[in-house]
Amino acid sequence: MKVLVLTNLFPTPWDPLRGAFNRQQFERLGRRHALDVLTAVDFRERLRGRRGEVQVPGLGIDHFVFVYPPRLGRALHAACWLLSLLLQRGRRLRAAGYDCILASWAYPDAVAAGWLARLLGIPYVVKVHGSDLNVQATHVLRRPQIGASLRAATAVVAVSRALATKAVALGVDASRVHTLYNGVDGKRFAPGDQAAARARLGLQDATGPLLLYVGNLKESKGCLDLLEAFAVMAAAQPQARLVYVGEGACRGALMARARALGIEARVRLAGAMPHESLPDWFRAADLLCLPSHNEGVPNVVLEAMACGTPVVATRVGGIPEVVPAHAGRLVPLGNRAALAGALTEASAQAWDHAAIAEHARGFSWEANIDQLDAILQQAARAGAGAEVLR
Structure with a gap:
């Protein structure tokens, strides 16, 4: 054709x-x-x-x-x-x-x-x-x-x-x-050594939970909600860190709010990255966080799971269709307290990373x-x- x-x-x-x-x-x-x-x-x-x-x-x-x-x-x-x-x-x-x-x-x-x-x-x-x-x-x-x-x-x-x-x-x-x-490209997005991935990304000094956001920095993607929830989690976990991969209109607001919350040193805005570089970011992270206000099925969720990384996300759109209980936690839209609780609990949970990756292999x-x-x-x-x- x-x-x-x-x-x-x-x-x-x-x-x-x-x-x-x-x-x-x-x-x-x-x-x-x-x-x-x-x-x-x-x-x-x-x-x-x-x-x-x-x-x-x-x-x-x-x-x-x-x-x-x-x-x-x-x-x-x-x-x-x-x-x-x-x-x-x-x-x-x-x-x-x-x-x-x-x-x-x-x-x-x-x-x-x-x-x-x-x-x-x-x-x-x-x-x-x-x-x-x-x-x-x-x-x-x-x-x-x-x-x-x-x-x-x-x-x-x-x-x-x-x-x-x-x-x-x-x-x-x-x-x-x-x-x-x-x-998901299963050859590119697959589990790997977390310490090695962090070393390649210059994150080898991360000793506590490392949370990752990948996507456009805009309000409807929940990037500001995530920052507020992370501030609550960070108060109880001084070593926790949050990395945003992406660009968008909320970049300035994120940095200003991080300063106001006193967590600027623990939040990194890494900028937009080529698609081929994302596997190391997923492997380096303990959690992928995507508190979107609306979605279809975001590919970053599938790709993170393919790397064995659990997901914390909002229960919107098609996300509940692809994230089972053994691969992450879902929270109600707009509930920052629930999001903070899910981040805290998920970062402390022992996840079966091989089972998460196996689930994601069903999306070929x-x-x-x-x-x-x-x-x-x-x-x-x-x-x-x-x-x-x-």
Whole structure:
């Protein structure tokens, strides 16, 4: 098949670390089919300049600049997205002869992709990830657009059962909604020696519990909640330390609050890291902490467990579907006291790291790609059949 992928969740020269899960999935799918990935780059990000280069073997990679009036209501972003795409790449798309489109992210990407698919006369499949339904679909003017896009798609792929249920609630026939958990690269993410990992990362002086956060530093990911909970834990465990791996708008607020709480020396903001460097961070940590406010199924949770590292996270989205009791502790959203208690208890617990890693091995990219491949082929066949009937 010849497949066009439309998404904002993929590495670009302006954000080389973005969408690592999609990069892994699309690279593997590209070994089976001709895959072109066309990534939307926000015009404001484009103006900030390149931060690296992106090369993914076997994929056709391109981007277009998503332009919109900054103060315009977000309900019109899908129209702006499609217009940006057609003005910059329309002629090439019409001549390419794609069999189907895979849109990865519901709004504005999938809404615009649905309109494009109708212009090109080909089927499309939508993949939903988390806040594209958990947040975007709660807005009164965006929800109808998202619902119409999902209902018109040949199939909807959800990364958790919780998201699949939300797609059905938007009117999608349940028979066309598929739950497909992301995979883990078992060769890269595997248990290893903790002391050696800490030495490689310059953490060899860590003698107490080492807590790790990996992700965007933004409030909805719970990074500020974690800091407050850690302060409570740290009062009872003077050797405990917390490391944030990632960048984002909350970086300054985190450091200011750490100073105010008197724990600045015990909190490290390591910055964003390449995906290939993450295994050592997971191996070095005693716990991965992710108190998100909403989620699909975050790949960092799967990858941490693949390294044998237990998880403390909020009971939101698809997280309860993938974190069993023997692999971590889950707490209610917004309950910082419960989070502090879970961190304290989990850091003192004797975990079966081999059992945690064995559980995570059930999330393989091979099984993921087999299922996604079958869904896309079925969509392409349905599209070919419809063309014959016309």
